[in-house]
Amino acid sequence: MHAYRTPLYVDDRPADGVFRVHCDVYTDPALFELEMKLIFERTWNYLALESEISNANDFVTRYIGRTPIIVSRNTKGEINAYINACRHKGATVCRLESGNSRYHVCPYHGWAYDSSGKNVDIKDRKSGAYAQAFDADNHDLIPVARVASYRGMIFGSLSADVPDLDEHLGDLKFFLDLHMEQAPQGMEVIPGRAWYSYRGNWKMQAENGNDPYHETSTHGCFVAIQERRLKGQGNVEGRQVDWKKRAAADSGTFELGNGHSSVWINCLEPEKRALYPLLDEVRSRVGDVKADWMLKQRNAFCFPNLQIADHVVPQLRVIRPIAVNHTELRSYVLAPIGEPPESRAARLRQFEDFINPCGFATPDDVAMFGESQICLGSTGLDWLQAHERGIAALPGGSRGMAEMLGINPPSAVRGEFEMQPETATHAFFREWSRRMEQGPGRKT
Ligand code: FES
Ligand SMILES: [Fe+2]
Structure with a gap:
């Protein structure tokens, strides 16, 4: 095996407005073998x-x-x-x-x-x-x-030669806190879980959670259903979001170091969040900044195998790569330990409606992964144009906000939601490159 020269795969030149990923990273079985050894087996x-x-x-x-x-x-x-x-x-x-x-x-x-x-x-x-x-x-x-462990989340590394977990998580810890500090007794997995697989590369899910650009097209059907529900049609018990309001909502992305990243959007209808009835207790315990950020709709990615989603209800999606074109996802819903039954029921209905494998979102995403995998393996495609939306907004993006949160992101973007930046994926591919360049001879 040889170390791969990642400029062949990731063309990272944001100062020139360029961030491109080669389609071979999703289809080359030799790269997949290296990813198992150089990424999954060498980090938390x-x-x-x-x-x-x-x-x-x-x-x-x-x-x-x-x-x-x-x-x-x-x-x-x-x-x-x-x-x-x-x-x-x-x-x-x-x-x-x-x-x-x-x-x-x-x-x-x-x-x-x-x-x-x-x-x-x-x-x-x-x-x-x-x-x-x-x-x-x-x-x-x-x-x-x-x-x-961090905040009750257990991590493991097959290599002893890794930095302490605290250092590895770095600024992602703020976003893990938002997930895990939502209740005084901590969070638990609601009994039951959903496992499903797709015919696509593991990185597709890693990227998709931090890709706001696909929402209005991949999930266009759900957007239309929400509009009908707002008019009193269909399952009016489900979560009703007025998508038209979202276009101008404040939103952004953070690159958080070590491959971690986050995307966020201001929630314009906080009363529809499962956390809302618990907010007074939360605010007094964690302070205004964290409480306000818990209400925002967020997605974060913990490199290399965990999506931390809270755009509907707090959820963990764990990625298990099986082959270069085959991935299993394990999805868990989180809830406050000791939550009142009526809140728990409302949380579950929200989860089922959108995120569950038979809900309105996941089948659409999984279908797109499969479609992309077929085409990425065909001839004719080389450099994908999927990571440059929002790149001109990188300089200075979210600087003041990052200071308020006590984090120091290498890059960030902030703007109205309709910008739908794809820049959060830069963090992932920078860490991917760094690790793949090290080759099998080195361990850190
Ligand atoms: S006892 Fe486990 S493989 Fe034989
Ligand atoms: Fe999606």
Whole structure:
């Protein structure tokens, strides 16, 4: 394998008004292999919420890139994560999605591990005529090299050679706070989740969440339905947004360093936000700036595998790359722990209406990913023209606002929503380039 010279793939010259990405980044299987090694296996990946494993021996199974992971609390209540691959012959040890168990027994030949990943039994060991060398070996599940949490969100890195999680998250922490500080007792995943896959590259979802430009066309059907609902037709219980008002709303993008980014828009109808009834408590606990920003509609991306969406209700979308043209998404809705039942019901109806895989948004997005993947693999296309909208608004964009939020973004754009800038994707492709240029010989 060779390091790829990323100028072949990312043409990053904003001073000249240019930011182009080559279509091969979505279709070349060799690049996909490198991405697994140089990106997913060498940096922090989001794994789970601590509240998903609140009791001793609770566990969930997840992925870092293509590597299956068990995230678990051990009998002492400590959080740990290890690779869900048996030391005997590599079979998946735990095939459940979640549960509570002190032990995990491999279904192939019966080796058993405890909730710390320690091997506690090798089936029929005494009669096995094993040599001393076998006894001297370590048979435990391989631990994830680094595991750490921020605001109840657990991250893991397969490489030990990474900066502390705090440093990796950097200014993205402000946006994680907006998600995770919405309730005094913290946030939890609403039971149930939606998994779905699409025939497209993983980067399509990574970009799409920070792409306001597609909303009025890809989701044009939903816009039309909202207009009819405002006239009292159809499901008037669903969330009604007056899209016409949005064109002039204050909005913008932030590049947040280390590949992270965010897009935001002022919410002109805050009373329709699920958070609204809880606002007095929130304001007194987190202050006016954060409370006001929680009401804005936001999307953030935590490089490389987590979309943090709150344009309808707080949601996490976790990206699992399977192949260069095949991606799985795992979608979780968050809610305040102890939320009143009527608020919880309203939150779920909003989620189902737009974001759920059978709602009005996700099928449209997924269809577009598939259509793009087909065409990106054809001949004739080379440099995509998808990252230059808003580029002339970069100088000085959102500077004062960033200072107020206490963040220092390398670049930002601010303007009326109808600008619909595509500049938030620059952060992603800068980090993608930086890591791909390092090549397999280097580890940071
Ligand atoms: S592969 Fe797990 S016990 Fe053989
Ligand atoms: Fe969309």
